[in-house]
Amino acid sequence: MPNASLKIDHARYVVTLDPERRIIRDGTIFVEDGRIQRVGKAAELADARADRVIDGRLLLVTPGFVNGHMHISYAHPVRGIFPDACLQAYQDSGIRVVMGECVTDREAPWPLPRYATDEAATRTAAFIDRWDGRLDGRLTAWAMPFSYETCTAELLRALKQVVDQRGTSLTLHHNSGPRARKEAEARYGASPTAYLAALGVLGPNVVLAHALGLDDAEMDCLARTGTAVAMCPVTAAKGGRGIPEHGRMPELLGRGVKIALGCDSPNNSNHLDIVRAMNMAAIQYKDARQDMRQVPAETALEMATLTGAQAIGLGDTLGSIEPGKKADLVLFDTQRPEWQALHNPINNLVYNADGRSIHTVVVDGRVVVDAYRQSFVDEARLFEAVQEIGEQLQARTGITFPRSRWPIV
Numbered sequence: 001m002p003n004a005s006l007k008i009d010h011a012r013y014v015v016t017l018d019p020e021r022r023i024i025r026d027g028t029i030f031v032e033d034g035r036i037q038r039v040g041k042a043a044e045l046a047d048a049r050a051d052r053v054i055d056g057r058l059l060l061v062t063p064g065f066v067n068g069h070m071h072i073s074y075a076h077p078v079r080g081i082f083p084d085a086c087l088q089a090y091q092d093s094g095i096r097v098v099m100g101e102c103v104t105d106r107e108a109p110w111p112l113p114r115y116a117t118d119e120a121a122t123r124t125a126a127f128i129d130r131w132d133g134r135l136d137g138r139l140t141a142w143a144m145p146f147s148y149e150t151c152t153a154e155l156l157r158a159l160k161q162v163v164d165q166r167g168t169s170l171t172l173h174h175n176s177g178p179r180a181r182k183e184a185e186a187r188y189g190a191s192p193t194a195y196l197a198a199l200g201v202l203g204p205n206v207v208l209a210h211a212l213g214l215d216d217a218e219m220d221c222l223a224r225t226g227t228a229v230a231m232c233p234v235t236a237a238k239g240g241r242g243i244p245e246h247g248r249m250p251e252l253l254g255r256g257v258k259i260a261l262g263c264d265s266p267n268n269s270n271h272l273d274i275v276r277a278m279n280m281a282a283i284q285y286k287d288a289r290q291d292m293r294q295v296p297a298e299t300a301l302e303m304a305t306l307t308g309a310q311a312i313g314l315g316d317t318l319g320s321i322e323p324g325k326k327a328d329l330v331l332f333d334t335q336r337p338e339w340q341a342l343h344n345p346i347n348n349l350v351y352n353a354d355g356r357s358i359h360t361v362v363v364d365g366r367v368v369v370d371a372y373r374q375s376f377v378d379e380a381r382l383f384e385a386v387q388e389i390g391e392q393l394q395a396r397t398g399i400t401f402p403r404s405r406w407p408i409v
């Protein structure tokens with residue numbers, strides 16, 4: 001159950017992301033019924049009484065982070081059993097989640113869940129009807145066709161209709177670049193983005209994942225249609241995707257396209273740390289353009305919070321610390337070496353810190369990580385189980401994880 005009321009008192013800094021982008025020193029946040037009721041200087045909220053008070057003197061508070069693109073698994077063989085098991089974990093952990101079932105109806109270079117066109121659309125509609133709004137509204141269900149290359153035009157159109165009718169959203173992988181444009185031109189007579197536009201599969205309830213290699217006309221099209229993107233800077237770097245040639249984050253930001261940051265999946269980035277994704281977003285364009293003014297730390301933080309929430313259609317209720325918004329908050333511990341010396345909190349957060357200094361997490365007004373401890377799983381047992389499952393998987397399938405280049409003796 002959420003705490004009836006919660007006060008985070010005398011926070012060293014509250015990074016509000018409000019319209020003035022105030023950073024409140026010695027700030028206090030008062031939360032009740034899962035919502036932020038008041039935020040301001042501690043002295044202004046001295047009268048606020050709460051069921052629980054967190055001493056914030058060594059803590060920096062940000063809005064909850066938005067991870068805009070993430071795979072639970074590519075695993076084809078687990079379909080049918082996965083949603084229920086995941087849902088239990090989401091329930092127990094108290095996390096907020098947007099989820100969908102990956103569908104395709106064409107050949108793909110990877111083993112993806114493939115259905116007849118009608119079945120893919122019906123499954124998606126049923127998934128959304130079953131799950132959207134569950135977990136006290138913390139779960140939002142979307143349509144998730146894998147990509148325009150792996151889905152027919154009929155399926156993409158049908159899924160857009162499904163989400164339009166239900167007031168929810170759709171996401172798919174989307175990259176372009178000279179080769180993809182050439183192939184799409186030959187096949188559809190249009191660039192990948194113009195193809196989606198012609199199908200009617202763009203708009204404010206569509207999030208394109210990765211979005212590398214777009215040309216000017218494609219970016220104009222995204223801006224015109226209000227389409228959002230989720231960019232995965234660590235995946236791009238680790239996968240050698242060529243940010244100097246294909247990265248368009250500054251141009252998309254310049255056009256006002258809403259960008260969320262994503263961690264993609266452990267397959268592609270090795271970690272699920274949105275603070276490290278912010279760091280990469282802020283540094284990789286400086287290098288790619290040989291220009292230190294590119295993607296300031298503040299912009300990276302906006303993408304990971306407010307702009308990211310707007311990109312996924314939840315900007316009215318999430319993404320900033322303002323009265324009326326849902327109480328999703330992250331409390332960083334500034335009593336750690338990486339936070340010294342603390343002069344500009346945004347710089348410390350984006351360039352110095354990572355997710356390991358997250359001290360406490362609040363979702364919907366409920367403390368789900370409490371002074372580094374979370375209550376929903378026995379971590380030692382979980383780590384053991386994960387190691388064992390990985391080893392069994394290797395033994396059963398004969399598929400080995402990348403071997404160490406150095407001898408392990």
Ligand SMILES: [Zn+2]
Pocket residue numbers: 069070071173209264
């Ligand atoms: Zn992906």
